Amino acid sequence: MYEFLLRMGDNTLVLGHRVSEWCGHSPVLEEDIALANISLDLIGQTRLWLGLAGEVEGQGRDADALAYRRDAWDFRNLLIVERPNRDYGHTLMRQFLFDLWHHERLADICLSEDDRVLGIAAKCVKEASYHLERSTDLIVRLGGGTAESHSRMQTAVEALWPYVGEMFTDDALDIEMDKAGIAPLPSNQRPRFDEALNITLSRASLTRPAGDFAQKGGRSGVHTEDLGHMLATMQFLPRAYPDARW
């Protein structure tokens, strides 16, 4: 259960951080505002998931201790959320692929037999549905915009494609969570994900990348090089001043 909660909370923590990196640097003021909203939602969700993880662990660690005092190998997020922002097209495509998965995932977890897990999922699913609506809309518009916006979005989906498979790979922990009635198997979602993805890509005149090779490891603590750099920034103050209260 603790590890399952880390998987949920680390996804939103890491993606929320990536999105916040845009603050003040996005293409237009309205996007600065929208990105801040998304990041705020994700940080809020992180506090719920990691807060519960700390409780379940029972070692006196709260959400901040888990966010700021673990090293990369203890992080359980999907690799896709730690991929760097690159251009705004990558950022939006990463968000869209994640939102599509996340929304379905939370909807599934709303069937959880654990009231605490269900409570968090029910709150988060509303935000996730709004995020998905927004990112879908932008993918469609940019895919159908100029030749350049189209090609940037196509490049982005191709670069991120190898990170999609990991979202739906079941492992021993997933099977355990499914048996315990806490969360259904991620692989259940794949058909729904594919259907929605194909619809959006076709509305956006984008081509679904070929191949199904999946980069994996994030959910068991083997990350890309990027996560360590991100944590070096994010955790700097609590690490440098361990006795401080902020």
Added chain:
Amino acid sequence: MYAQTVQSTGRKVKSLEEMSDQERAFQARIDAGEKIEPKDWMPDGYRKTLVRQISQHAHSEVVGQLPEGNWITRAPTLERKAILLAKVQDEAGHGLYLYSAAETLGVSRADLIDDLLAGRAKYSSIFNYPTLNWADMGAVGWLVDGAAIINQVALQRTSYGPYSRAMVRICKEESFHARQGFDIMMKMVAGTAAQKAMAQDALNRLWWPALMMFGPPDKDSVHSAQSMAWKIKVMTNDEGRQKFVDQTIPQIEYLGLDVPDKAARKNPKTGHYSFVDPDWDEFFAVLKGYGPCNADRMLARNKAHDDGAWFREGLLAYAEKQTIAAE
């Protein structure tokens, strides 16, 4: 302030006798405390001065995202990160309200932003100073937003309706900005020796630039008279600065920090503090582009704009295709 040295007409204020009938009627409305609305007749100089002031104010909100944005990825707790993000998000929103207010005067946001990016427009000198430790996030909210509030509360009474209404909305959010800043400072001074040192360091660096926010001394403020007569400006630079010093020094003492101005003393008769002026040569140098961060701030804004061009063009092209398809 966020608009520190707004050029006005550059001429001396006309007396009632020198005015045309139209100008006299306009001045009478201002003197009666009426709000001027976009469709109303207004002197050319009034319109131009307002555009300069409102756009400087808007640019300041936008560039003002950068010094605080500098610490969002290093905020030390999830709650602090959320508060700081929400605060910087508000500033982007202020930029939007203000560009909209400026657009009611017949200019376009795109042109105003071009002026900023080309270095033709000004923004507040304060945002050309760096944020070097976490306590700067406290000191910026407390001192910079605190100084801005003094000015913006007064500007709610400004004569131009859309500007005044934008100020009313903005002021509602500003008190949260100042409070979260002071709250950070309280945590820092109650914390470890290192945290207290950060707090003092932030205060020492930001005190003088905060005083500069109110603009040059009234005696050197060449464009104030006309702006005051038109109630585009409703408080003099020196009045605002005195108010700021009077409210801030007791707060510094409450925090247990040293006042950077060692000579500041309260006059028991007037209740006002005496204080040493900031270095005005430095102020004018910063306005000319020689502050520690001018180049970096402009580089960051230009990069965001240039890198985002394809995104804006993509959305525009899509919208145009939709309109054509609908016809």
